[in-house]
Amino acid sequence: MGEIKQIKNLKEFSTSVERFQGGHRLCPGCSHSIIVREIVNATEDDLCISTATGCLEVCSTIYPFTSWDVSWIHIGFENAAAAISGTEAMHKALARKKKGYSDKPMKFIAFAGDGGTYDIGFQSLSGAVERGHDFMYVCLDNEGYMNTGGQRSSSTPVGGATTTSPAGRVSYGEKMQKKDMTAIMAAHRCQYVAQVAPSSWKDLVKKAQKAYQTPGATYINAMSPCPTEWKFDPSMSMEVSKVMVDSCVCPLYEIEYDPQTHNYKYTVNYEPKNKLPVKEYMALQGRFKHLFKPEFSHVIDQWQRDIDAQWDYIRRRQDAGV
Amino acid sequence: MTEEHLLKGWEEFEAGALLFSFEGDPSQRKFHENNSIHHSVADWRVLKPVFNEELCIHCQFCWVFCPDTSIIPKDKKFGEIDYVHCKGCGICSDVCPTNPKSLVMFANQTPIEEALRNWPAKDEKKKENSDG
């Protein structure tokens, strides 16, 4: 196990040796790279990373350039977890045979979008986690298939307009509830799962470090505001992220599973002093614009009830300690 | 955009279409020609951030939230803007907590001196924000 890198404040963090370079082709203002930088720069251990097909993969390794200063592999859309499970198994095998390439600690990460996680990559993620490979899985959750032009996924929230759940004369957009992936991963008995947002950098870095230190598979659901498909100005990414957190649309919380007691411990890591209405979050984004028409106002009302209930539920779990 | 010097013949590429990050020992940080640090995305930019040293409190919000690794810190202080990789998204300016801001977006062709001369005044309505 490597030393935990000391990151008390941003000044200290800013001395990091950068591990993800510019020159990639992600859209201006894309949150994916902000999250990636916060995660890979949170450790000094060596890294092996797999990435599922999607915006991050496509934009960071367009031949003849790579933006990664650490070893990295992309195979397909649905197998980021399986790929890294193989690399991690190789690491274990070579260490056992005393044929390893290095004695220093090595950490393994899989990055995938919500398409590569909630949908097409769900099986391979479930398998790799169940097998207990020692890696951190990070879902870059922008609530849609953005790399292919913003189609719906099972993470798209109700009312969100996407290119395959568009709003129209008779439709308010997406009809299905967003899957609760974090709870699903907790149910895999991962010892550590958490939700993060890029604007809360300190919380994110702390959770990444916790995941690095936790043996076995860990899961981080990283909400990733996407200026292009959520339809807001690129300069607003961190504003949107903040409002997303302060409206409790993206509660910052973690679930720790104790293999001895089989207890799931919920911790809410941030309680907004002034909880914002979801309307404020929605108003920032073009994908919800149609919901502000009178005939769809019930969708916003329902959102508020759902978000309140979810927020309440997480805090009740925290308070109950189970 | 293709970098002409990298357009090699089939027999010259690394087999398997692999790419490398560094030449030699990574700790020396000599970037391989395949590292995207050698690839300019400056032509994406319509607006550019301009930095005003006088106002900066070196909080590093702009560094941590830059999606393009284009705020280069130096000894825990603001160092410089990397205009080769900055796409002009404006996040750095948006998150900058000083009033007036220490990073302001100007049209890409505006000379730095001119931008500094035309710096916006303090926004009296806005209270300082530093919770990140």
Added chain:
Amino acid sequence: MAKQHRVVWDGNMAASQAMRQAQIDVVAAYPITPSTPIVQNYSQFVADGEVEGEFVMVESEHSAMSACVGAAAGGGRVATATSSQGYALMVEVIYQASGMRLPIVMNVVNRALAAPLNIHGDHSDMYLGRDAGWINLVANNPQEAYDLCLCAFKIAEDMRVRLPVAVNQDGFLVSHTAEVGEHLEDADAYGFVGDYTAHNPMLDPAKPVTYGAQTEGEWHYEHKMRQNYALVNAVPVVEEVLKAYSQLSGRDYAPVECYQTEDADELIICMGSVVGTTTMTVDRLRKAGRKVGMVAIRLWRPFPKEALAAAIKNAKSIAVLDRSCPMGTTGALYNETAAVMVENDKSANLINYIYGLGGRDTTTEHLEGIFDDAAECTKAGKRVKPIIQTINLRGKSLSFYE
């Protein structure tokens, strides 16, 4: 020659033992009939402490091949096994394995592809992966399944090759048929395969590497042609490895194997377990004075064009056997043979037989019938049979392309 031990092994056990002896670092696999026993045997080796490497029991074949790719890119020896539907599920990733030039070894126990579902042997899965850029060897009995699996590691990992290798064996007829055979001692087998040679391992922090970049218009063609160059030029390496193995084991192998071809007027070209039956048929007809012979394809990809041209040069009529339904054209092995003939200005009467689908029996009588058809063509001095015929199919006689 090395010391050998007599055993009674079926094809699955033979492949499993070769995998054990090769001291693989990572095996990631998923069970499917008829290759399941390979996965089970290997699990037992792990349970008995005979394997030091990792055995990853994944949740699907797609993940099996994905984990193999991740492991091989990590930098060590990797293998797996599959069949049929499992192979089909892997297809996306077997292209990735070869495109990234990863020396993975896969035992493919050949089986039909659904629908309709069928668990028995034919070559539909092998043909499905035909253009995937893997080296494909064909083992016709359990002994060969053992021998070729050992050779596969050496071929795949050779620095001149660095490509994945599939060792095919027929489902049930080879995989589940126990035969007397011989195997090398562990030390000799491992000594032959040798230590793994690392090449751009992800796990080496001294040289971070990116695998699986996106190559658009200006790059893709160059990379695919480089890959094909390596594959086409693997033929001499395959020959070299087979020769070295024959010196060690006394068992000779070649990319194309000829049986009584020198003076034969009629030839059958085939691969897989039917090779054994065809050999017996040739023997029987030779006793009756017929000038017949057989050409067995051992190396399906890269296709050994030169060796096949030499093998068929004296034939007057050639019957090519394909164990997969060609669906809308002639069989793949037939097509290869026709190409070799055109390229060499070789004229002969060429006919194609689709046989053995879903494990349908093919007997010496059937094969005699094929030689009889070929002999009729020889006698007439032209092809007097339809281009595609069926063997042992119930119902009205069925042929295609008169």
